[in-house]
Amino acid sequence: MELRRDPITQSWVIQQTTEVSWAKSGVCPLCPGNEFLCPPNLYVYPYGERSWQVRVIPHRNPVYQIEGDPARQAQGIYDKMRNLGAHEVVIEHPEHALRYAQLSDDHAAQTLRAYVARITDLKKDLRFRYVTLFRNVGKEAGQELEHPHSEITATPFIPRRVAYELRATERHYETKERCLFCDIVRQELDQHERAVEWNDLFLAFCPFASRVPYETWVIPIYHHFSFEEDVTSPDKQIQLARLLKSTLRRLSTVAKAYHLVLHTSPNVNARPQRPGAWRTLAEDYHWHFEILPIIPAKSKSYSFKEVYFNSLPPPEAAAKELRDVGIAET
Ligand SMILES: [Zn+2]
Ligand SMILES: [Zn+2]
Ligand SMILES: [Zn+2]
Incomplete structure (x- = not known):
C-alpha cells in the first residue's frame, strides 16, 4: 500500500495493493478467550486483569505500517509516500452483541478514556500529523x-476534511477574533431549530448544511480545541458518554448503519513544521464528533461527491424528528 496525493485537491489517497481482512474462520477474534488471535494489548482496562472491560490492540491487517519514515518522493509532478502510520482497534466491550448506545454510562465513559489515552500516546510520535x-x-x-x-489511525498528513476545517476556522479567527464553532453553537442554542439534545456541557445538533439526512454533530458548548486534552475528568467523560449514547439511540430509529468520526486538534509537535503554524489553534479550533447515518435508499449523497446532495428531510425537520423520538433510558 502507498499514499498518493491528488495534485488538484491536495488530498492524500491510500492506494490498496493487496486484499486485507481479519480471519474468516467464523471465530470472533475480539471476544474474550480469543485474545491469542490478536496482537498484544496497547491499552487494557482494568489494568493487568484477565477480565478486561475495554482494550486496544494494533489492527491485525493494518492499512498503515508503524515502522520507518514516510519516504516522501516525487514522481514527475506527483507526490507519494509510504503508508506510514498506526492503525489500532478499540474493543469497546467484552460482550459481542452490545452496541455503544446500550453500554452503561460508566462503561461508555471508560471507552472515551481509552480514546484519550491512545490519541495522547500516538501524538507523542512526531512523524504523525494527525x-x-x-x-x-x-x-x-x-x-x-x-x-x-x-x-x-495516525497518519503523516492531516485528512482533507479536517484540513479544510482548520483553514476555515483560522481565517474566521483572523477576521473576527472568535471561534467559528463557538459562534455556531451559540446560534444553534439560541434558535433551537436544529438542536437535538443538550446538557450542561455538550450539544447535539443537525448541521445547517448537512451532507446526509440526519447528520448530527456532538460538540462541547464551551470552547476547547483538543478532545484528548479536554475530556480528562470523569464528570466530562460521563456527560459526553450520556449525550453520545442518547444521540445514537435517537439515530438508530432512522438508520441502522452510521459513520462516527472525531475531529480534534492536529499534532502541533509533528516535524517538520512551518514556523508560526498553529499560532492561534488553541483559540480558533473546536473539537467535535460528526455522525453520518447511512440510509440505503438515500445513498445518492455518498456517491455524488462533487456537490453534496442532501435528500429529505432537511436538517431542521431531521432535528425535530430526532428530538421527538421517545428513547428509553438504559
Ligand atoms: Zn466478539
Ligand atoms: Zn470554540
Ligand atoms: Zn468536523
Whole structure:
C-alpha cells in the first residue's frame, strides 16, 4: 500500500495493493478467550486483569505500517509516500452483541478514556500529523468485525476534511477574533431549530448544511480545541458518554448503519513544521464528533461527491424528528 496525493485537491489517497481482512474462520477474534488471535494489548482496562472491560490492540491487517519514515518522493509532478502510520482497534466491550448506545454510562465513559489515552500516546510520535478516531457501524458503513469496536489511525498528513476545517476556522479567527464553532453553537442554542439534545456541557445538533439526512454533530458548548486534552475528568467523560449514547439511540430509529468520526486538534509537535503554524489553534479550533447515518435508499449523497446532495428531510425537520423520538433510558 502507498499514499498518493491528488495534485488538484491536495488530498492524500491510500492506494490498496493487496486484499486485507481479519480471519474468516467464523471465530470472533475480539471476544474474550480469543485474545491469542490478536496482537498484544496497547491499552487494557482494568489494568493487568484477565477480565478486561475495554482494550486496544494494533489492527491485525493494518492499512498503515508503524515502522520507518514516510519516504516522501516525487514522481514527475506527483507526490507519494509510504503508508506510514498506526492503525489500532478499540474493543469497546467484552460482550459481542452490545452496541455503544446500550453500554452503561460508566462503561461508555471508560471507552472515551481509552480514546484519550491512545490519541495522547500516538501524538507523542512526531512523524504523525494527525490521529483519527472513527467507528463504522453496519455493513453499509463497511463494518469489518461485528464485535463492538472503533478504530484509530495516525497518519503523516492531516485528512482533507479536517484540513479544510482548520483553514476555515483560522481565517474566521483572523477576521473576527472568535471561534467559528463557538459562534455556531451559540446560534444553534439560541434558535433551537436544529438542536437535538443538550446538557450542561455538550450539544447535539443537525448541521445547517448537512451532507446526509440526519447528520448530527456532538460538540462541547464551551470552547476547547483538543478532545484528548479536554475530556480528562470523569464528570466530562460521563456527560459526553450520556449525550453520545442518547444521540445514537435517537439515530438508530432512522438508520441502522452510521459513520462516527472525531475531529480534534492536529499534532502541533509533528516535524517538520512551518514556523508560526498553529499560532492561534488553541483559540480558533473546536473539537467535535460528526455522525453520518447511512440510509440505503438515500445513498445518492455518498456517491455524488462533487456537490453534496442532501435528500429529505432537511436538517431542521431531521432535528425535530430526532428530538421527538421517545428513547428509553438504559
Ligand atoms: Zn466478539
Ligand atoms: Zn470554540
Ligand atoms: Zn468536523
